[in-house]
Amino acid sequence: MALSEREQQVLRDLEKQLHADDPSLAGSMRPAGGERRPSPRHIGAGVALLLVGLSVVIGGVAVGHGIVSILVGLGGFALAVWGVSLMLTTVEDGAGGGAASGSGRGSSSWGRFMDRNAERWDRRRDTRD
Template sequence: MALSEREQRVLRDLEQQLHEDDPGLASSIEQVGSTMGRPSPRHVGAGVALVLTGLAVVIGGVAVGRGLVSMLIGVVGFSLAVWGVTLMLTRTQVSPAEGAQPGGRKGSDFMERQSERWERRREDNR
């Protein structure tokens, strides 16, 4: 959902105030934001597969019966599921050279066009 003009102005004012009050913090925040990327579709797919495999192993451990073997199988299944979740939550690192490419601007242009279309539709429906 796009921000209104007022919200964008308030956000710009807050950013400017942060740069004035604590330039070191502002630059470190910008650096972290520029190096963090999106979740990789490959990581998400592998994570989902590991979670499902882990759940299947846990169910298999319950089906084996009671005892030490069943508990070990359950622990292995749970570990696989946790590994899958952590894999899904990892983000790819973007090098500073990649973040400076004009291709990084493409996504914001798309969002600006979508925002403009949304505003035109809202005005047309009034």
Template structure:
């Protein structure tokens, strides 16, 4: 759904206000936006390796034509590896929100421990 002209103007005004009030945060947000669009080199490398391995397994299955069952199984396995490699290269993991939640849970328990220590110190001084 496209934004109306008024909504686009409001967004531009908010962006300018953010740049004026906190330029470092605005710069960080811009870098984070471009980083989310950029694919991970590790995922691309792993996906390309799986793709090549899958193609090698398919070729090995064709070359091992002595048994049709083994040939078919190797072909299916190679195809599955190749598809897995391509999906690994093209799609980002959707577990970022879950991982962020786990990180927040660790932080909250850390913060709770720090708060308890602070309370004990404060009670000990009174």
């Protein structure tokens, strides 16, 4: 069963509090793989760079034989390698505190609206039980 947004926020808050209170314990409890995950933006940009790099390599071969063709091919290869390395980079999950991690949600008017509705929903559900 998946956790609601409110429950996920409570868990994130508890984790931050644990990190503040006892950093050594929090560090020892980190999963073996860490909390790093591939970034969808990095994967998309990496695939784009890889495709552009391969296109440049093919274009360099099509230009002809000479120093220009070799330089264009090397440039395309460099773009392709950059794309692959960008695809393989990972980001901290929730460490940035930005909109991607969900912790900055309450600062916008939409976030406040959603928080108020979640609280109302919780109150209604509690009164019915």
